[in-house]
Amino acid sequence: MNNCVVGLQWGDEGKGKVVDILAENADVVVRYGGGANAGHTVITGDTKFALHLMPSGAVREKTNCVIANGVVVDPGTLIDEINGLADKNISMEGRLFISENAHMVLDYHKQEDQLREASLGKNKIGTTARGIGPCYADKTGRSYAIRMADLLDLDALKEKLAKIVAYKNKLFGALYDAEPVDGDAIYAKCCRHSEVLAKFITNTTQYLHESIDAGKNLLFEGAQGALLDLDHGTFPFVTSSNASALGLGPGCGVPAQKVDRFIGVVKAYTTRVGAGPFPAEQDNEIGNTIRVKGNEFGTTTGRPRRCGWFDAVAVSFTARLGGINEIAMMHLDTLAGLGELKVCKAYQINSKETTFFPGSAADLEAAECVYDTLPGWDEDLTAVTTYDALPDNVKNYIAAIEKIVGIPVSIVGVGPKRGQAIFRD
Ligand code: IMP
Numbered sequence: 173m174n175n176c177v178v179g180l181q182w183g184d185e186g187k188g189k190v191v192d193i194l195a196e197n198a199d200v201v202v203r204y205g206g207g208a209n210a211g212h213t214v215i216t217g218d219t220k221f222a223l224h225l226m227p228s229g230a231v232r233e234k235t236n237c238v239i240a241n242g243v244v245v246d247p248g249t250l251i252d253e254i255n256g257l258a259d260k261n262i263s264m265e266g267r268l269f270i271s272e273n274a275h276m277v278l279d280y281h282k283q284e285d286q287l288r289e290a291s292l293g294k295n296k297i298g299t300t301a302r303g304i305g306p307c308y309a310d311k312t313g314r315s316y317a318i319r320m321a322d323l324l325d326l327d328a329l330k331e332k333l334a335k336i337v338a339y340k341n342k343l344f345g346a347l348y349d350a351e352p353v354d355g356d357a358i359y360a361k362c363c364r365h366s367e368v369l370a371k372f373i374t375n376t377t378q379y380l381h382e383s384i385d386a387g388k389n390l391l392f393e394g395a396q397g398a399l400l401d402l403d404h405g406t407f408p409f410v411t412s413s414n415a416s417a418l419g420l421g422p423g424c425g426v427p428a429q430k431v432d433r434f435i436g437v438v439k440a441y442t443t444r445v446g447a448g449p450f451p452a453e454q455d456n457e458i459g460n461t462i463r464v465k466g467n468e469f470g471t472t473t474g475r476p477r478r479c480g481w482f483d484a485v486a487v488s489f490t491a492r493l494g495g496i497n498e499i500a501m502m503h504l505d506t507l508a509g510l511g512e513l514k515v516c517k518a519y520q521i522n523s524k525e526t527t528f529f530p531g532s533a534a535d536l537e538a539a540e541c542v543y544d545t546l547p548g549w550d551e552d553l554t555a556v557t558t559y560d561a562l563p564d565n566v567k568n569y570i571a572a573i574e575k576i577v578g579i580p581v582s583i584v585g586v587g588p589k590r591g592q593a594i595f596r597d
Pocket of ligand 1: 209211297300302
């Protein structure tokens with residue numbers, strides 16, 4: 173059985189926990205997009221893991237982990253994660269496979285990300301400053317790209333880097349009056365990274381197809397959320413990869429037909445980090461309460477997340493985009509004690525009501541939510557272990573969302589720990 177887990181909102185839905193649970197039955201867990209902009213928190217027993225690049229399956233020692241071609245790899249961050257896992261007695265030896273064709277995030281990408289954002293002032297995107305956009309731009313631009321395979325031929329890399337760094341320095345100097353980047357220091361770092369990572373670099377597309385042919389169970393782990401998808405999200409306030417389930421094929425060379433179940437992860441409300449439209453946002457006491465109760469602060473940047481009601485218009489759209497079969501709804505415990513709850517069931521845009529998520533940025537900016545109001549609950553859900561034992565108002569809330577989105581909720585999250593997830597069947 174091959175599963176794919178993707179976020180259906182603006183990221184941070186709790187995919188890491190769902191992947192961690194499903195990884196118990198997976199032989200291989202695959203990251204196919206994004207980079208160290210992602211942040212997954214996995215809690216096993218009393219140990220908390222904050223992973224950015226490594227698939228969440230890494231914490232299970234019997235699971236092999238693939239970082240496929242669609243990921244942009246910051247080698248320093250990846251090595252920190254390998255070492256961090258080793259400190260907790262989890263070894264990646266022989267079970268980490270990094271695509272030779274994955275592009276590499278280097279210091280000048282991070283610098284460019286920061287310089288560009290600073291130059292944009294109030295029009296900035298609010299990126300994670302991890303160099304994601306500039307690295308993907310070099311990938312599509314082709315001429316100045318460095319891939320993981322380049323760590324396997326350091327002499328050739330030296331030559332390539334010299335050309336690229338000269339180009340970047342001209343650019344940064346002219347555009348931002350920035351200090352020159354030190355090419356020798358970047359090359360020296362690459363040499364150190366090569367020593368650690370070379371043995372993991374391989375043809376992951378071949379590995380994945382051989383694993384499928386051998387009948388292994390694969391678990392594909394999306395990064396960010398579908399509303400941040402470069403082509404189908406809330407452009408330009410998106411990330412630079414296909415963060416929806418549509419990114420699977422290009423991101424790892426495995427077609428969607430090979431996936432048995434697409435599981436879309438949502439929070440029982442909505443959050444967003446960074447700038448951009450957010451029709452159901454509650455920039456008020458409700459939003460503040462959700463932020464504090466749900467600990468809605470970024471795993472990667474620590475930034476407070478913007479919080480709002482569940483947006484069923486947005487999730488209906490992203491579920492369709494991804495061919496989603498079932499939904500995992502996380503953080504239901506966070507909504508306890510909030511009083512009446514609202515679910516956005518349509519948008520009012522320039523006096524017209526629509527239930528389809530708008531494609532135009534101007535329409536989305538103009539969208540006002542049409543809400544259903546539902547009774548809330550006060551009960552603490554964190555110790556509930558079966559669906560039947562959930563309070564009626566929780567079940568009604570889930571049913572109301574299922575009715576609008578048209579997809580069953582099969583997993584319910586009632587707390588951050590592994591055990592705090594209820595499987596409906
Ligand atoms: P970038 O991916 O760093 O370029 O950031 C682009 C936008 O995506 C910003 O609004 C970020 O806050 C958002 N973003 C990127 N990665 C994540 C994530 O893992 N969770 C939530 N938002 C993210």
